[in-house]
Amino acid sequence: MLRSVCAPNLPAEPNAFVGRESDVDELVHLMRVSRAVTLCGAGGIGKTRLALRVAARLAPGHADGVWLVELADLEKGELRGHVAAALGIAGDLVETLGGRRVLLVLDNCEPVVGECAELCRDLLGRCPQVTVLATSREPLRVPGETVWRVPPLSVDGADSEAVRLFAARAAAASAGFELTGENTPLVVELCQALDGLPLAIELAAALVRVLSVRQLAERLDDRFRLLAGGARTAPARHRTLRAAVDWSYRLLSPQERLLLRRLAVFRSCWTLDLAESVCSAHGLAEDEVLPRLCDLVDKSLVVLDGEIAGQARYRLLETVREYALEQLAGSGEEAGLRRRHLDALAAMAAGFRQALAPGARTSWPVLERHVNLFDGLKTEVGAACDRAVAAGSPEVALALLNDTRHLLLGSGRKLDMAERLDRLLALDAPRVPRALRGQAMILRGELALAAGDLEPAARCVRAGLELCVAAGDDYGEAVGLVVTAQLTGDQEALARALRIARERGDLVLESLAQGTRAQFALHQGRLLEARRAFEEVLAACRELDNHYGESYARIGLAQVARRSGDPATARRHYEAGLRLLRRIDARQHVVSCLSGLGRLALDRGDLAEARARLTEALLLSRDAGLRGGIGGGWRRGRRSRRPRATTGARSCWPRRARAARPAAGRAPRRCWPPPAPRSARRWSACSGPRAASWGWRGRWRARSTAGRRSRRSRTGPRRPRPGSGAGSRRVSTRSPTWWPGA
Numbered sequence: 207m208l209r210s211v212c213a214p215n216l217p218a219e220p221n222a223f224v225g226r227e228s229d230v231d232e233l234v235h236l237m238r239v240s241r242a243v244t245l246c247g248a249g250g251i252g253k254t255r256l257a258l259r260v261a262a263r264l265a266p267g268h269a270d271g272v273w274l275v276e277l278a279d280l281e282k283g284e285l286r287g288h289v290a291a292a293l294g295i296a297g298d299l300v301e302t303l304g305g306r307r308v309l310l311v312l313d314n315c316e317p318v319v320g321e322c323a324e325l326c327r328d329l330l331g332r333c334p335q336v337t338v339l340a341t342s343r344e345p346l347r348v349p350g351e352t353v354w355r356v357p358p359l360s361v362d363g364a365d366s367e368a369v370r371l372f373a374a375r376a377a378a379a380s381a382g383f384e385l386t387g388e389n390t391p392l393v394v395e396l397c398q399a400l401d402g403l404p405l406a407i408e409l410a411a412a413l414v415r416v417l418s419v420r421q422l423a424e425r426l427d428d429r430f431r432l433l434a435g436g437a438r439t440a441p442a443r444h445r446t447l448r449a450a451v452d453w454s455y456r457l458l459s460p461q462e463r464l465l466l467r468r469l470a471v472f473r474s475c476w477t478l479d480l481a482e483s484v485c486s487a488h489g490l491a492e493d494e495v496l497p498r499l500c501d502l503v504d505k506s507l508v509v510l511d512g513e514i515a516g517q518a519r520y521r522l523l524e525t526v527r528e529y530a531l532e533q534l535a536g537s538g539e540e541a542g543l544r545r546r547h548l549d550a551l552a553a554m555a556a557g558f559r560q561a562l563a564p565g566a567r568t569s570w571p572v573l574e575r576h577v578n579l580f581d582g583l584k585t586e587v588g589a590a591c592d593r594a595v596a597a598g599s600p601e602v603a604l605a606l607l608n609d610t611r612h613l614l615l616g617s618g619r620k621l622d623m624a625e626r627l628d629r630l631l632a633l634d635a636p637r638v639p640r641a642l643r644g645q646a647m648i649l650r651g652e653l654a655l656a657a658g659d660l661e662p663a664a665r666c667v668r669a670g671l672e673l674c675v676a677a678g679d680d681y682g683e684a685v686g687l688v689v690t691a692q693l694t695g696d697q698e699a700l701a702r703a704l705r706i707a708r709e710r711g712d713l714v715l716e717s718l719a720q721g722t723r724a725q726f727a728l729h730q731g732r733l734l735e736a737r738r739a740f741e742e743v744l745a746a747c748r749e750l751d752n753h754y755g756e757s758y759a760r761i762g763l764a765q766v767a768r769r770s771g772d773p774a775t776a777r778r779h780y781e782a783g784l785r786l787l788r789r790i791d792a793r794q795h796v797v798s799c800l801s802g803l804g805r806l807a808l809d810r811g812d813l814a815e816a817r818a819r820l821t822e823a824l825l826l827s828r829d830a831g832l833r834g835g836i837g838g839g840w841r842r843g844r845r846s847r848r849p850r851a852t853t854g855a856r857s858c859w860p861r862r863a864r865a866a867r868p869a870a871g872r873a874p875r876r877c878w879p880p881p882a883p884r885s886a887r888r889w890s891a892c893s894g895p896r897a898a899s900w901g902w903r904g905r906w907r908a909r910s911t912a913g914r915r916s917r918r919s920r921t922g923p924r925r926p927r928p929g930s931g932a933g934s935r936r937v938s939t940r941s942p943t944w945w946p947g948a
Contacts, residue, residue, distance in 0.1 A: 215273050216258060216265070216311075223259055224374050225359055225367030226252070233260045233354065237309075237337060238267075240352040241330055244315075244340040247356035248506040248523060249450040250405025253341035254313050256356060261311050261339060268337070270306040277322070278314035285321040300328050307335040315342035316457055316505075323348045343454055344504040355506070358402030358523075364390045368397035368407055375411035383414050392419045399426050401523045406447050429528060451529040454507060463533070464490050465498045466507060470530035471543045474585035475521040477514060483550040484543065514582035515575040544597075548590040551583070552602050555609035562612070564712040570751045577754075577790050580613050591626040600630040601638050604646045611649050615656060624653040644673030645682040652689055664693050680706050681715070688719050695726060717746045717755055724762055737766045754792055757783040761798050773806050780806070797823045 237243055237260065245253045258274070265272045275292045277285070289310075290299045310329070315322040323346040329336045330350055340346060345353045359367035364385070372393055376383040385393065396419065400406040406429070410422055417425075429447060455463065468485040469476070476484075481499060486492035499520070502508040511521045522530065534540050558576040561568040580587070587606065594603035607614065607627060614623050627650050631643070647670030654663035667689045674682030687703035690696055700723055707715035724739030740762035747755030764779035784799045804819035 215271050216262060217274065219255075219258070221378065222374055223255065224371040226256060226259075229256060229357075230259055230263065234263050236352060236354065237264055237339065240350070241336070242326055242338045242340070242346075242348060242351045244342055244345050244351055244353050245356050246342060246345055246353055246504070246506055248403070248526065249343065249454045250403050250447070251356050251358060251506070252404040253356050255404070257311055257313065257339055257341050261309060264309055268307050268309045270308045270335075272309040272311065274311045274313060276313050277318060280318050282318060282321065285318050285325060289325065299325075300332050303329065303333045303336055305333070305335055308333075309337045309339060312338060312340040315340050315346065316344060319344060319346060322346055326351070343457070343506050344501075359397075359404060359407070361394065361398045361402045364394060366394070366397070368400075368402045368404075369393050371404060372397055372407050372411045375408050376414040379412045380415045389419045392423050396423045396426070399423070399524065400429075401525060403523065403525060405450055406525060409447055429525065447525065448529070451526060454505065455529065455533075458505070458507075459501075461490055461494060461498050462501050462505075465495065466502055466526075467530045467533040467537060468539065468543055469502075469508065469520075469522060470527050470534050471540075471547050472522075472586060473589040475511060475514070475519050475582065476586070477517040477519060477579075479517070480550055480554075480583075480586075481520070483553070484546045487539075487542070487546075515578040517579070519582065541597075544590075544593045547586075548594060548602050548606070551587055551590050552606040552609070554579070554583075555606045558613070559609040562714050564710055564714075567750065570753050573752065573754075574790055577613060580610055581790075588622065588626060591623070591630065595626070595629045595633065598633055598635070600633045600635050601642070603630055604638060604642055608642065608645045608649060611645075611652070614649070615652055624650065624657070627653065639677065640673045641677035641679035641682055644670045644677060644679060645685070646670070647673065648682060648686045648689060655689065655693060660693065663689075667693065680710060681712070684710075684712075684715050684719070688715075688722055691722055691726075697723075697726075713746045713750055714752075717743050717750075717752075720746070721758065721762075728762065728765060733766050733770055737763065740766065753786040754790065754795070757786040757792065757795050757799075760786070761795060761802065764799075764802055768802070768806065768809075773809060777803065777806050793826055797827050800826070 233243065233245075233256070245257055247253050261272050261274070273293050275289050277288070280288060286299055289312075290296075290302075293299070293303075295302045312322060312326075319342060322340065322342070326338050326340070326346055326348045329338060330348070345351065359371060361368045363369070369385070369390070373383075373385050396410060397407055400410060413422060455466070458466065465481075465485055468487075468490075469481065471484060472480070478496060478499070482492050482495045486495055490498070499508065503510055503520070507522070507526055509521050509523060511519050513519055534543070558580070560566065561573060561576060587610070590606065591603045594600055607623060607630075627646065631646060631650065647666050649670075651663045651666035651670060654660075654666060667686055671683065671686035671690065674686055684703045684706040687699040687706075691700040691703070700719055704716060704719040704723075707713075707719055720739050720742045724736050724743065727733075727736035727739060740759050744756060744759035744763070747753075747759060760779040760783035764776040764783070767773070767776035767779060780799045780802045783795065787796050787799070800819050800823035804816045804823065807813070807816035807819060
């Protein structure tokens with residue numbers, strides 16, 4: 207018969223339960239509507255502790271008891287007898303339970319997961335009052351089961367669950383420990399590096415009795431050796447971090463182990479297509495990758511982490527990846543896998559370049575997927591280039607970067623490939639074709655130009671152009687001529703680039719040249735010429751179905767319209783540009799549209815809309831690291847008599863705009879920020895991010911327009927300056943970037 211309900215069926219908690227309050231509430235509700243719930247998660251993520259807390263909350267509703275049954279050390283064939291013994295049942299388990307109201311907690315089902323599924327099926331079918339709460343690294347896959355993935359602890363800030371857990375366990379290990387302003391950022395960093403994994407955090411916290419938090423953070427590169435001091439009374443699999451991951455690894459099939467260690471070649475994330483390209487080799491056919499990947503997701507070793515460009519994105523927890531890298535290093539497959547990783551990314555890049563080839567006419571949804579896919583995989587691209595440098599073989603990596611040049615120069619993207627490109631170009635690799643090296647040198651010059659380093663940009667472009675001309679590479683020559691024109695204002699070079707583009711039938715290249723021509727005309731106040739050139743860009747991009755290029759042309763036409771005294775047309779172009787950019791990471795263009803709309807609002811005295819638009823531009827600029835965007839937003843804010851706008855902007859004005867320009871492309875002196883007023887001198891050293899913070903925290907407030915007219919309404923519209931448009935306080939100095947014409 208069933209043992210007395212008064213027996214202590216759940217163990218007492220050894221220490222305070224920290225965090226997961228919302229998880230417990232959700233599971234309690236779920237257990238009241240579902241008779242079988244399985245908590246799935248990686249080893250050490252806290253499944254058992256969470257199950258015990260939920261079971262304790264549910265105990266009053268189960269008159270015949272709540273029973274914990276440990277299954278971690280079972281062999282096959284022992285399950286039913288072990289469960290019956292735990293419940294004190296001598297006869298048949300299912301018949302004895304019958305109509306009793308019981309909650310059965312089956313902990314660590316993975317060693318006998320098949321038998322657990324059969325037992326749950328029988329209990330749910332023949333015992334209507336029995337409820338099962340299971341913990342396992344993979345689902346039981348029984349009818350009626352609800353699978354609940356146990357997430358890592360939150361790690362976002364000083365009040366997060368992971369930090370609170372670390373603080374509680376560290377205080378228990380060292381009586382004098384407490385969070386301070388100095389060590390809290392280090393604790394947050396430590397918890398993030400440990401993926402919010404409770405077991406790893408508890409093991410790290412126990413070490414504060416002998417190490418400082420800074421020492422712990424610095425030594426995490428060897429986390430398995432560091433986190434090896436768990437409690438002696440803990441289960442063997444929980445005494446060290448390595449033991450927890452070992453336990454999961456030993457339960458995998460040979461093919462699952464093979465795939466797991468091969469997936470460690472991805473530094474951040476991957477898609478199914480990439481996994482099939484890189485990981486299918488000896489021992490694992492391409493059509494076996496998907497089912498084995500599903501198995502690893504079910505076993506909580508691979509995390510499904512949203513989507514990239516409509517494709518599922520996967521990643522490994524850093525602890526699991528470190529372990530898998532160790533297994534990969536001992537397999538002898540590492541070098542070959544790294545080559546396959548680089549080749550797979552290069553093949554994707556070649557597909558993107560082909561989509562922009564003359565005559566391709568690729569639709570925007572396809573281009574958009576390419577853009578978003580490479581945005582999501584930029585860490586992998588950087589890792590592949592690093593490995594090419596280490597291997598001393600730059601050819602494939604240079605081709606990869608050349609094929610994605612438009613994405614590397616894309617608006618709002620951090621230009622973090624310049625150093626990698628330098629190292630690739632510095633390698634002594636005679637097999638690299640002259641045309642490829644020439645295009646890569648020009649790309650390096652474009653990156654330098656975008657960063658405001660004009661002298662290195664000119665040097666690189668000149669060298670690359672010479673290599674492309676010598677190799678007979680007309681595409682590389684045309685790109686080099688366009689960049690030369692951007693650097694020097696050489697209209698003859700621009701005309702030659704335009705001729706090459708038309709001979710090739712390359713609308714993308716033609717748009718780039720026309721965009722550069724339009725920018726120069728706009729800088730020098732030739733508004734009619736600028737409008738015609740921007741209209742050429744717009745027509746070409748519409749034919750290409752390229753929304754990014756269209757938005758660039760719209761921004762240019764809006765600038766022309768505003769300076770020509772046509773605010774309605776300017777507003778229409780800015781709003782059209784914004785609509786085109788909603789689904790890709792084109793932050794610089796979005797910032798340009800928002801800033802333009804803010805300026806138009808200032809022109810008509812609508813300070814509320816101006817503040818909303820400019821603050822949104824500030825926030826986006828700050829999050830994207832666009833110092834010029836931050837400065838521009840603050841500069842425009844001074845139109846409503848806010849001195850801090852100008853002073854905060856001065857320190858983050860783009861270096862490129864401050865650099866000396868040749869006469870042909872020089873903007874008038876009046877376009878630079880004016881000196882800081884004496885009343886706001888203390889803000890003159892304010893950094894770009896600090897300036898942004900003052901804006902988005904609402905420290906500068908729009909003056910009420912009630913009862914008075916705006917400055918514009920008192921003084922009337924400004925008179926156009928000779929050679930410019932109405933209302934222009936500055937001339938854009940931004941050269942075209944990205945494709946086409948952008």
